Amino acid sequence: MEIVTRGGPGQLEAAEFDQLRARYSSTLIDLGTGDGAWPRRFARDFDNCLAVGIDPDRSALREAAKMAERKPARGGAPNALYVAASAESLPAELRESADWVTIYFPWAALLRMILAGDDRLGELLRFLCRPRSRFSVVLNAEAPPEGFEPPTPESVRGSLEAPLNAAGFRITQTDWLDPDRAPPTTWAGRLVKGSGRAMIGLDATR
Ligand SMILES: C[S@@+](CC[C@H](N)C(=O)[O-])C[C@H]1O[C@@H](n2cnc3c(N)ncnc32)[C@H](O)[C@@H]1O
Structure with a gap:
């Protein structure tokens, strides 16, 4: 699936996403995340959870990723991830991955x-x-x-x-x-x- 990082778009394969999720006790998926502030805040509050923000707006996600990739002392959250997709066409890698979906x-x-x-x-x-x-x-x-x-x-x-x-x-x-x-x-x-x-x-x- 297409992820967005500070450096730009990237790909995360299903096996890599499964390995990432396995490091956390649960996964939040925020659909229509916009600037991604909510999943980043949630990820900071619960470092045992993976927080995934999804939106088709790649430029908003790029800003979100820049914030999340800061050092934790400066507001970053290494357990936040941003995926470029719309709700109508979610990538197959996300199948049965969410413990909590927010909109x-x-x-x-x-x-x-x-x-x-x-x-x-x-x-x-x-x-x-x-x-x-x-x-x-x-x-x-x-x-x-x-x-x-x-x-x-x-x-x-x-x-x-x-x-x-x-x-x-x-x-x-x-x-x-x-x-x-x-x-x-x-x-x-x-x-x-x-x-x-x-x-x-x-x-x-x-
Ligand atoms: C008003 S913003 C809210 C952003 C964020 N949830 C917040 O509360 O700050 C609405 C967001 O919904 C996203 N959106 C609209 N249609 C969408 C769709 N079909 N699938 C996913 N996201 C969508 C937009 O790109 C936009 O970022």
Whole structure:
């Protein structure tokens, strides 16, 4: 699969990724990671975990990799990895690799997939997730894409119940989130903490 490092794009073969994962007790996959701050922060807090940020935006990932490859004393995290891919075409190497999948403040196709309760979301979770895994989504409730109503916790639960059940997940929580429960991502800081915009969080377990 295509990874992005400070030096630019590279390739990581399935066996190399499996060896890397085997060095850690669990793997986080953050889809639509943007500047990759969340997986880097998670990797710093939990050095026994591998944190993988995925996004099709290679230039954002390059900046993410530059931060992660700094010395730990300067904010780096050697256990963070960035993969260039879109949610609709995930590389085969990621099959059944995730113990926790997060999607925070998605936009464009990724957001439409969630709001529409697209079957492809269930398919990608079935593909990515290991048994007994967790799935978390946080949405900005005030910026629906064209053709969608502003979501509510009820509408998000209603959309995601079927695709999540199909992937073996059970929704454990869907709620409005206060700003102090925002995940530590860059967009949370930009969109929500500053303006107090409404956020919806959903959690599910398998
Ligand atoms: C608003 S940014 C959020 C970035 C980060 N999660 C955060 O909270 O700071 C939305 C991200 O979703 C990514 N994205 C949009 N469509 C996607 C898709 N189909 N597959 C993967 N990522 C996608 C974009 O490239 C962008 O980086």
